[in-house]
Amino acid sequence: AQSVSQHNHHVILSEAASLELGCNYSYGGTVNLFWYVQYPGQHLQLLLKYFSGDPLVKGIKGFEAEFIKSKFSFNLRKPSVQWSDTAEYFCAAYHNAGNMLTFGGGTRLMVKP
């Protein structure tokens, strides 16, 4: 069965620090990859997605992610975080042998002002 792993469960950063959240998936075939964000008290929102083409994907609010097929990874990055980036971040993967997204366990990010 496909799985998605997020190894960082909690991350604490100061404002202006750089961010990288890890995501690895297990499926070896064609996958679509996603990062979702859940701000405190809000619903899950799509940050960015990768289907094909350029492995460096840019999303909203200055976030980007890089698909590295050889490492089965899709890490999320942001050069300089803000306090407003405090949220929980979920990586998800879809492959067409299944019908739904498989989500990682989430990473809680706290940015200290």
Added chain:
Amino acid sequence: GAGVSQSPSNKVTEKGKDVELRCDPISGHTALYWYRQSLGQGLEFLIYFQGNSAPDKSGLPSDRFSAERTGGSVSTLTIQRTQQEDSAVYLCASSPGTGGYGYTFGSGTRLTVV
């Protein structure tokens, strides 16, 4: 509608009672999903509807859980004889096709079983 609508937003129920959670997906979205998010946990898949096909119920944790989707639109998740471990946020999402397009999520229903 403009987004995925879930009701109620909060539900407190006594152990042993039945509850119904409602989801109204984005108009035209053929796929509808239910997930459960427990405190400190990720998203646990429950059930998936695609058009008029038979639903994928492989994620339902017990036979106390059931769901239906009427007319290819609104869905209701029913939990019978609720237990304290059913306490969680129940999320509904819809997608224009398969999950490969990504989902639009509702705000969820926070269920507390006391």
